[in-house]
Amino acid sequence: MATHRLLVISNHAAEFSELLTTAQLPELSFTCVLTPEAACPHCEDAEILFGAPELIAPLLEHCPELKWVQSSWAGTTPLIDHPRRGYALSGVKGIFGQVMAEYTLAWLLNFERRVSRHTEASHWDDAADGSLLGKSIGIMGTGSIGEAVAGFLKPFGMSVHGLNSDGHPVSHFDRCFPFSDRLAFAEGLDYLLVLLPDTPTTNRAVDAALLAQLQPGAILINAGRGNSVDNAALLRALANGQLGHAVLDVLEAEPLPDDDPLWQVKNLHITSHTAAPSLSASIVGIFCDNYRRFHAGEALHHLIDFAKGY
Amino acid sequence: MATHRLLVISNHAAEFSELLTTAQLPELSFTCVLTPEAACPHCEDAEILFGAPELIAPLLEHCPELKWVQSSWAGTTPLIDHPRRGYALSGVKGIFGQVMAEYTLAWLLNFERRVSRHTEASHWDDAADGSLLGKSIGIMGTGSIGEAVAGFLKPFGMSVHGLNSDGHPVSHFDRCFPFSDRLAFAEGLDYLLVLLPDTPTTNRAVDAALLAQLQPGAILINAGRGNSVDNAALLRALANGQLGHAVLDVLEAEPLPDDDPLWQVKNLHITSHTAAPSLSASIVGIFCDNYRRFHAGEALHHLIDFAKGY
Numbered sequence: 001m002a003t004h005r006l007l008v009i010s011n012h013a014a015e016f017s018e019l020l021t022t023a024q025l026p027e028l029s030f031t032c033v034l035t036p037e038a039a040c041p042h043c044e045d046a047e048i049l050f051g052a053p054e055l056i057a058p059l060l061e062h063c064p065e066l067k068w069v070q071s072s073w074a075g076t077t078p079l080i081d082h083p084r085r086g087y088a089l090s091g092v093k094g095i096f097g098q099v100m101a102e103y104t105l106a107w108l109l110n111f112e113r114r115v116s117r118h119t120e121a122s123h124w125d126d127a128a129d130g131s132l133l134g135k136s137i138g139i140m141g142t143g144s145i146g147e148a149v150a151g152f153l154k155p156f157g158m159s160v161h162g163l164n165s166d167g168h169p170v171s172h173f174d175r176c177f178p179f180s181d182r183l184a185f186a187e188g189l190d191y192l193l194v195l196l197p198d199t200p201t202t203n204r205a206v207d208a209a210l211l212a213q214l215q216p217g218a219i220l221i222n223a224g225r226g227n228s229v230d231n232a233a234l235l236r237a238l239a240n241g242q243l244g245h246a247v248l249d250v251l252e253a254e255p256l257p258d259d260d261p262l263w264q265v266k267n268l269h270i271t272s273h274t275a276a277p278s279l280s281a282s283i284v285g286i287f288c289d290n291y292r293r294f295h296a297g298e299a300l301h302h303l304i305d306f307a308k309g310y
Numbered sequence: 311m312a313t314h315r316l317l318v319i320s321n322h323a324a325e326f327s328e329l330l331t332t333a334q335l336p337e338l339s340f341t342c343v344l345t346p347e348a349a350c351p352h353c354e355d356a357e358i359l360f361g362a363p364e365l366i367a368p369l370l371e372h373c374p375e376l377k378w379v380q381s382s383w384a385g386t387t388p389l390i391d392h393p394r395r396g397y398a399l400s401g402v403k404g405i406f407g408q409v410m411a412e413y414t415l416a417w418l419l420n421f422e423r424r425v426s427r428h429t430e431a432s433h434w435d436d437a438a439d440g441s442l443l444g445k446s447i448g449i450m451g452t453g454s455i456g457e458a459v460a461g462f463l464k465p466f467g468m469s470v471h472g473l474n475s476d477g478h479p480v481s482h483f484d485r486c487f488p489f490s491d492r493l494a495f496a497e498g499l500d501y502l503l504v505l506l507p508d509t510p511t512t513n514r515a516v517d518a519a520l521l522a523q524l525q526p527g528a529i530l531i532n533a534g535r536g537n538s539v540d541n542a543a544l545l546r547a548l549a550n551g552q553l554g555h556a557v558l559d560v561l562e563a564e565p566l567p568d569d570d571p572l573w574q575v576k577n578l579h580i581t582s583h584t585a586a587p588s589l590s591a592s593i594v595g596i597f598c599d600n601y602r603r604f605h606a607g608e609a610l611h612h613l614i615d616f617a618k619g620y
Contacts (some may be wrong), residue, residue: 102441110425112416113413113584118582118584125582128584274435279441
């Protein structure tokens with residue numbers, strides 16, 4: 001049986017290499033590199049690419065033997081946008097639910113329980129803090145991450161509303177709305193969590209009209225993609241109190257430059273795309289599972305539909 | 311049927327009065343006051359006292375008709391310590407689980423997800439944050455609050471150890487240790503949550519020997535009673551890095567004076583006894599439920615054993 005050729009391109013190349021060596025996958029030889037430039041000499045006979053979408057995209061046209069790309073990130077836009085097709089593209093799903101729930105709870109509880117204020121306190125202050133109990137949250141995007149987050153939030157006695165393409169019901173959500181009803185979905189929400197992929201449909205889905213529907217003083221968290229939020233409308237809502245706080249993990253241009261005025265907005269918190277860290281062991285675990293399927297001629301897990309973009 | 315006489319003494323007298331009026335309890339007349347002084351003229355024929363233990367304790371000897379005291383707080387030490395007995399004492403249980411879980415998660419996630427650091431950030435910083443996944447927490451005190459907190463934490467993939475009098479198993483805990491094995495219980499814990507009542511046994515239960523057992527850089531949260539922690543040992547552990555952070559909701563003398571040096575310790579956070587706010591509606595709900603039992607001659611809920619102190 002012929003050996004399969006894998007090329008890994010990732011900032012975590014060394015770590016991935018060690019994990020792949022330990023995994024002892026059958027009939028596989030691999031090379032791990034940090035950059036597209038270093039990858040070039042190995043493209044000619046690579047059947048499988050594994051790594052960061054933005055590092056893999058420039059290599060697609062140099063890989064005539066390419067059969068499968070395993071992304072190491074949930075977002076795969078650079079690959080979806082590239083004209084080269086004719087290979088299987090698999091993403092990473094199922095490992096981000098808990099870290100995203102932790103991120104969401106960290107920020108909601110930070111505001112409700114006034115963690116920053118207590119941290120800075122220098123005298124006794126026993127004014128009552130808030131609670132998640134009885135609050136309402138809307139989650140835009142009810143895929144595997146959104147569903148997992150809803151499952152972590154539900155025990156706190158919140159009403160959890162979801163927004164997806166056609167309003168189909170999803171576990172842990174009290175109610176799901178179709179994208180066309182996004183304003184009804186947003187009405188009166190205490191918290192809004194955006195977990196949308198980057199597609200033409202999601203562009204500026206969080207606009208002035210949607211923000212105006214929220215409970216005054218609401219909290220917005222965007223941990224999906226930067227294109228979802230209309231930043232001008234966001235800044236107006238933060239300034240006039242319609243939003244109490246916004247937490248942005250993602251922006252249209254990353255990294256956000258040091259001199260960007262967003263850093264200075266008092267009730268806007270920027271978390272530098274750390275909401276769902278790609279835990280190397282989990283990601284290599286997904287690759288190994290999929291490789292065994294590839295090797296056995298079985299269907300891969302977490303396949304992405306180029307037409308839908310997710 | 312004779313009308314029962316209720317005297318309410320609480321900082322929330324006005325709110326309690328409104329809630330009791332709405333409840334329309336049968337055969338009950340009541341007076342709501344803010345202080346023991348204001349309560350005195352009503353003590354002579356009061357059968358039931360409802361309110362804050364430290365406000366009720368000075369009245370005990372002036373209430374010859376007293377049959378039942380409903381505490382509005384989980385801690386009832388001022389009543390336990392008072393020589394007057396011969397009445398039923400009921401506490402409040404079951405309503406603090408979620409708020410205590412929120413408090414615990416707010417602080418653990420604040421540290422793991424570096425909320426304060428992100429809040430203050432003025433440039434892109436995508437260093438990976440931590441997670442609760444795979445961490446170990448020990449909860450000292452496995453009563454109704456501790457058990458509820460364990461239930462909220464378990465889905466995050468933590469090992470949850472409990473400490474109680476005899477090591478009896480409790481739901482949601484992976485393992486419970488008897489009080490005599492407190493050092494084995496503490497060994498290697500990433501987080502320690504103290505929810506102990508104020509009893510002679512719990513005095514200085516968190517001492518230098520116990521702190522030395524924790525994982526270096528561990529996080530300590532005390533949201534039980536102030537007597538549990540040896541503050542001198544705590545300060546040494548915070549200074550030498552054995553503890554990464556400590557969060558104290560309770561202290562032996564409250565309120566902590568403005569000039570107390572504890573306010574200035576960088577990795578010590580003081581939350582002014584706000585961890586489990588007594589939500590008035592929930593507490594009056596417990597009273598109403600118990601009053602209907604009292605009125606019907608049934609056993610009260612949440613009765614406290616004077617000998618055990620809880």
